[in-house]
Each structure stands twice: as C-alpha cells, then as structure tokens.
Amino acid sequence: MLLRSVPVDVLLAVTLTGLTVATMIGQRDGAPHWMAVALAALTVAPIALRQRAPVLTMVVILAALTGLSLFSYDDFPNGGLGILIGMFTVATLRSRRVAGLVFLASVAVTAFVYCVYFTEPVYWSQVAQVTLIVLGAWALGESTKMWSRRAERLAAQAARAASDERMRIAREMHDIVSHHMSVVSLQAGLAECVLHTDPDTAHTAITTAGEASRQALSELRRLLDVLRNEADSDPENRSQPGLAQLEELVTSTRSAGLPVDLSVAGSVFPLPPGPDLCAYRVVQESLTNVLKHAGPAVAKVDLEYGARALTVRISDNGARGDRPRQLSPTSYGIQGMRERAERYGGVLTTEHAEDGGFTVLLRLPVGTPR
Numbered sequence: 001m002l003l004r005s006v007p008v009d010v011l012l013a014v015t016l017t018g019l020t021v022a023t024m025i026g027q028r029d030g031a032p033h034w035m036a037v038a039l040a041a042l043t044v045a046p047i048a049l050r051q052r053a054p055v056l057t058m059v060v061i062l063a064a065l066t067g068l069s070l071f072s073y074d075d076f077p078n079g080g081l082g083i084l085i086g087m088f089t090v091a092t093l094r095s096r097r098v099a100g101l102v103f104l105a106s107v108a109v110t111a112f113v114y115c116v117y118f119t120e121p122v123y124w125s126q127v128a129q130v131t132l133i134v135l136g137a138w139a140l141g142e143s144t145k146m147w148s149r150r151a152e153r154l155a156a157q158a159a160r161a162a163s164d165e166r167m168r169i170a171r172e173m174h175d176i177v178s179h180h181m182s183v184v185s186l187q188a189g190l191a192e193c194v195l196h197t198d199p200d201t202a203h204t205a206i207t208t209a210g211e212a213s214r215q216a217l218s219e220l221r222r223l224l225d226v227l228r229n230e231a232d233s234d235p236e237n238r239s240q241p242g243l244a245q246l247e248e249l250v251t252s253t254r255s256a257g258l259p260v261d262l263s264v265a266g267s268v269f270p271l272p273p274g275p276d277l278c279a280y281r282v283v284q285e286s287l288t289n290v291l292k293h294a295g296p297a298v299a300k301v302d303l304e305y306g307a308r309a310l311t312v313r314i315s316d317n318g319a320r321g322d323r324p325r326q327l328s329p330t331s332y333g334i335q336g337m338r339e340r341a342e343r344y345g346g347v348l349t350t351e352h353a354e355d356g357g358f359t360v361l362l363r364l365p366v367g368t369p370r
Helices: 006-026 034-042 045-049 054-069 077-093 096-117 124-194 199-228 243-255 273-293 332-343
Strands: 260-266 299-305 309-316 347-352 358-365
Touching (some): 006 034, 006 045, 006 077, 034 045, 034 054, 045 054, 045 077, 054 077, 054 096, 077 124, 124 199, 124 273, 243 260, 243 273, 243 299, 273 299, 273 309, 273 332, 273 358, 332 358
Parallel strands (some): 260 299
Antiparallel strands (some): 299 309, 309 358, 347 358
16 A cells, blocks of 8 residues: 655655754754754654665664663654654554554653753653654554545445446346347248248238337336436346246247147245346246247246245257257356346356257245235
8 A cells, every 4th residue: 555645755855854853953052963963863864764674764763762862852853753754654554563563662762862861850751652652643544544445345345246247237237138038039031931832921921020119118218217216225126027927028039930748836925026037037038048049949937936936947949850959058148047047046047958959947935926
C-alpha cells in the first residue's frame, strides 16, 4: 500500500529541514556546532523517503535525536514533528508488530531525551504526555490503514459485482438471441428453399420467423427495462418469463419444425421467480441446441414437481448414425445453464445417449410447496 505523494513528501522534508536549521541557528548567540545542525536536520530530512522505507526513516530520526541530546540542547528540534510523521507512516504501511516495536523505540528515545535535556526532575506526567502523543500518531496511522484496506475491499467487491452483472447480461442475451435467432435462421432457410415449389410452406416459415423475431424483440425490451430499474433488489427475476410461458415456448419450437412432447407430473405449484426463470431458460437453451445440432429429431420435455425439488428433463433422439452430435457438455450454452442451476442450489447434468440422442437433466430445490 504505497501512497502516491512522494513529491509532496520531498517538499515537506525540505521545508521542515529549512525551518529546523533556521531555528537551531537562531536559538543561540553563537554559531551552533555544525554536527548539531546536521543532526537536527536529520530529525526531519528522512521524511522525503518515508513511503519507500518507513522503518529506516524512523531509525535515522531516532538516532539523530539521540545524538543531538549529547549537545545538551534544551528543546526538541521542530517540536518532535519528525517522530510523529514517521510513526504515522510506519503504522500506515507496516504491520502492527513492526509499528509496536517502533512505538516502543520512540517512547524510549523521547524519554531519554527528556532526561538529558532538562536539568530539573522529569515528572512521569511529562513522559506520559509524550507517550500519548506518539500513541496518537500510531492510532491515526492504524485507522488510516484500516480505512484504505476497507476502500480496497469495497472496490474489489464493486469490480466483482460489475463482472457478475456483465456475465448475467451476457447469459440472458445468449439465451434470448440464440433461441429466437436460430428459429428465424432455420425458417428463413426453409422459406428460401421452397419459395417457388411450395408457397404455402414458405409462407408458414416466414410467418414463424416473424413471430420468433417479435418474441426476441419483446424479451430484449423486457431485459432492458429490468436493467434500467436500478431500484430492484434482484433485477434478474423481475418481468422475466417462467414456466407459465413454457407452452408458448414449446409451440414456437414446434412451429420452427421441431416436434416437442411436453409432460408434467406431480402437483403443479408456483416457483420463486429465480428458480422459475432458471427452469425456463434451461428448457429454452436445450430446445435451441436440439434445433441447431440434432438434425431431424423429436424432443421431449418432462417436468416433475416433487415435494422438495423440481426435476426438468429435456431429451431428444437426434444426430444418429453418421451425423454425430457436435454439442460439447462444456459449451458456452451448457456452461451457462449449469451456472444458473448452481446459483439456486440446483444441479444440471448432461448425457449423450448411445443411439445419438442427448439429455439435459436439471434438479432444482424448491422447498415444501404451499
């Protein structure tokens, strides 16, 4: 934790050194010994390097103050400001153990200087006062270090939150665009192939592509509305689709040319918004993968509402024989589904069937339904 104010430290050191030397010369009728002036200057000059070597800075300052006491000057040069600045710096940039050792050394040196400077008896209250002043510098440095570390933690948390938000938006965009644009692409290709030979089929394909594009725009607008609403504590779950729209999803997928069977077992109950969206997106992404990778196939979506968990199974019988499935269990889409499931305490697994089919299995804990 290096403070970026070294030029300021140099300017401060030069200023304090000049004032200290001027004070030393002005306090005596005759010219002071050059060694005393040099030692007095060393009680503040090392401040220029306090952030590079804080402990060494304090060692030089304390040694200079001890040596200066041998010349029997009756006051601290610069009022002991060098010690206070050095103690503050050590407490800010070094560990508490190091700061504690420097503190003890500072108290010992200042107490020694008091005993040498003053001919009258030194009262314990004088030493206690110096101790408390140095202790205050240590406490101020320690609090500054704690504040700085807290600021760094908050900055790191903000960076992680921003990264998580980017990932969430990317995941939503992938799910929305991948599904609907796959339908549009397939239907547009079909319409182009049969435009002159089968106008009715071409018309149906174009209509399906138009509906898919409008659904994509609608979901994108919904997503943007959620992102604009900063007051929502969990914007991912606001105004988003869920299993209630599963029939619409299956219908649009059938219109795209993929036969889909939907079955529901157990007593249906509403899910919390997060798991509801998660289950919907997993089905959507899985059906999109079947459209894109399975070739001629039939898909099946099975929902089972249990007492403690919702089980969602999406399977197909595509990509048989000489058309092996090109989808990897570590692909971006599957990885995104897995991350969604883990966010809500669920588990998502995938499996290639021996006959070429593919299965996605999602288990989401939902607690006891009411």
